[in-house]
Amino acid sequence: MDKTNRRRFFFKSAAGLGLTLMAKRVNGFSAILDGVSGGANGGHAATAGKFAAPGKSALLYNTNLQTAIGLGDESATFVDKFGQILRSRHAATRLELGSPLAPAAKAEWSQSLLEGHLPIVETRLQLAAASLRWAAFSSDHENLKSDYIEVGEANKPYRVTLLFPYTTSIKVDDGVVTSGGKVLAVFPPANKSAITLAKYNLLTPETYSEAPPAGGDRPGSKGPTHIDASFDNYRTAFLNRWIEYSFPVESEKTYYVYLGVLPTKQNPGEVILNLSVNGQSQRLDFGLVAPWKPVLREFRITPTEKELRVKSDYDPSATDPYRRSQLSGIWIFDHPVNSREVLKGSLNQKAVFYVQCGKEPTQDIASSVVLDYEPQKEGESRWIRLPYNLSAGEAARPAGISPDSARAAAKERWDSLLEKGAEFKTGVPNLETSTRRR
Numbered sequence: 001m002d003k004t005n006r007r008r009f010f011f012k013s014a015a016g017l018g019l020t021l022m023a024k025r026v027n028g029f030s031a032i033l034d035g036v037s038g039g040a041n042g043g044h045a046a047t048a049g050k051f052a053a054p055g056k057s058a059l060l061y062n063t064n065l066q067t068a069i070g071l072g073d074e075s076a077t078f079v080d081k082f083g084q085i086l087r088s089r090h091a092a093t094r095l096e097l098g099s100p101l102a103p104a105a106k107a108e109w110s111q112s113l114l115e116g117h118l119p120i121v122e123t124r125l126q127l128a129a130a131s132l133r134w135a136a137f138s139s140d141h142e143n144l145k146s147d148y149i150e151v152g153e154a155n156k157p158y159r160v161t162l163l164f165p166y167t168t169s170i171k172v173d174d175g176v177v178t179s180g181g182k183v184l185a186v187f188p189p190a191n192k193s194a195i196t197l198a199k200y201n202l203l204t205p206e207t208y209s210e211a212p213p214a215g216g217d218r219p220g221s222k223g224p225t226h227i228d229a230s231f232d233n234y235r236t237a238f239l240n241r242w243i244e245y246s247f248p249v250e251s252e253k254t255y256y257v258y259l260g261v262l263p264t265k266q267n268p269g270e271v272i273l274n275l276s277v278n279g280q281s282q283r284l285d286f287g288l289v290a291p292w293k294p295v296l297r298e299f300r301i302t303p304t305e306k307e308l309r310v311k312s313d314y315d316p317s318a319t320d321p322y323r324r325s326q327l328s329g330i331w332i333f334d335h336p337v338n339s340r341e342v343l344k345g346s347l348n349q350k351a352v353f354y355v356q357c358g359k360e361p362t363q364d365i366a367s368s369v370v371l372d373y374e375p376q377k378e379g380e381s382r383w384i385r386l387p388y389n390l391s392a393g394e395a396a397r398p399a400g401i402s403p404d405s406a407r408a409a410a411k412e413r414w415d416s417l418l419e420k421g422a423e424f425k426t427g428v429p430n431l432e433t434s435t436r437r438r
Contacts, residue, residue, distance in 0.1 A: 069119040070138045074388060077147050079136050081109055083123030087205065088147050088386045090164060090184040097158040098130035120410060130156035139406035145388035148403055153378040160384065162187065165205065165366040168198045168248050176395045177369055183390040186398045188382045190371040198367045200353060202360060203244040207237040209358030212262060212292060228345030230329030231262050231294045235357035240323045242313035247332060247353050251306050257299040258342050259310065260329035265291035272315035273325060277301050278308060283315060296339050308332065330355040
């Protein structure tokens with residue numbers, strides 16, 4: 001029996017363990033929460049920062065942009081090269097450090113898999129005189145599935161922002177963040193904290209932003225001279241993905257919703273969108289309208305629940321192999337308006353909601369809790385927990401579970417996978433052949 005040494009296995013498989021193919025799926029979310037307008041960068045390899053002090057236990061450096069952690073029966077959580085959570089089930093994290101505070105993105109970084117265990121991701125950051133070490137992993141210890149974040153050392157003040165992009169209403173009580181009867185996060189006491197509430201939510205963060213081509217085909221160069229700024233950009237998705245937003249509204253009240261689209265040049269039947277609001281749908285065939293000329297579709301909706309769901313989806317009959325969806329602007333009014341004035345952008349201030357799709361400010365689409373912490377010495381860990389599915393009535397459970405025990409359980413789980421002869425699919429056949437245990 002050919003038994004591969006675990007440490008040798010990790011060294012050999014370093015190129016494949018970054019799960020770079022999955023990075024494209026979440027990088028758009030990272031850009032949105034960072035307030036960046038632009039397409040996904042993909043998951044290509046990046047050069048590690050100059051700071052290289054991983055510590056005695058570091059065996060494998062991660063030079064990919066993103067790394068997956070999680071449990072086998074759940075969708076993965078993604079960690080970026082600065083140790084920030086790009087997306088968990090309910091949350092993302094952003095870090096600032098130093099005095100004055102500066103974003104982690106400005107720091108030199110070094111990242112490793114703690115003691116050779118995947119996936120326990122340890123990150124060290126250095127920004128001028130400030131240094132910080134933190135780690136992220138997932139565990140189902142004591143039947144509580146959760147992502148754990150440990151700040152193990154920080155010689156200067158730092159700030160952690162918890163972002164909740166799927167709710168416009170959060171409550172914080174004694175270090176517990178709840179929404180809709182669920183616990184979203186549990187955090188240690190902070191020196192100072194602040195809460196913001198989102199105006200609406202973008203439910204499909206894997207979509208990304210795109211601008212129309214420069215030159216004579218840009219909107220407004222022909223036809224109407226005044227076109228709303230939302231048509232200078234659009235949010236788009238490919239390969240059977242759609243675009244969806246959620247807006248909190250009053251039930252049993254009538255709303256007038258306008259969806260704006262900037263059609264690209266296509267043949268009839270090639271790109272067809274299904275634009276809908278709370279299930280009420282209209283089709284738009286790009287091949288039957290003038291390319292690069294803004295199009296509005298109007299909906300009159302009286303919701304029975306306190307929510308409007310706006311969606312742009314591909315039509316199954318479309319022949320486009322990329323199966324794309326697209327949306328430029330959303331206007332929601334509580335009274336009738338002139339659609340020509342909507343198109344011009346002269347009614348934006350009168351709208352209950354106005355969205356430039358692809359340019360949504362972070363504070364509009366994600367509720368947040370901002371936590372300021374004082375420096376801490378090595379060995380004085382602070383823990384943030386992000387439960388997968390925990391009811392508000394069980395909010396006290398995480399505090400009763402030792403994070404160190406949860407980490408030990410994560411290590412044991414990984415060891416058990418290796419001992420059972422786990423096979424790893426990296427997408428690189430030669431790598432899989434050389435590391436497979438028989």
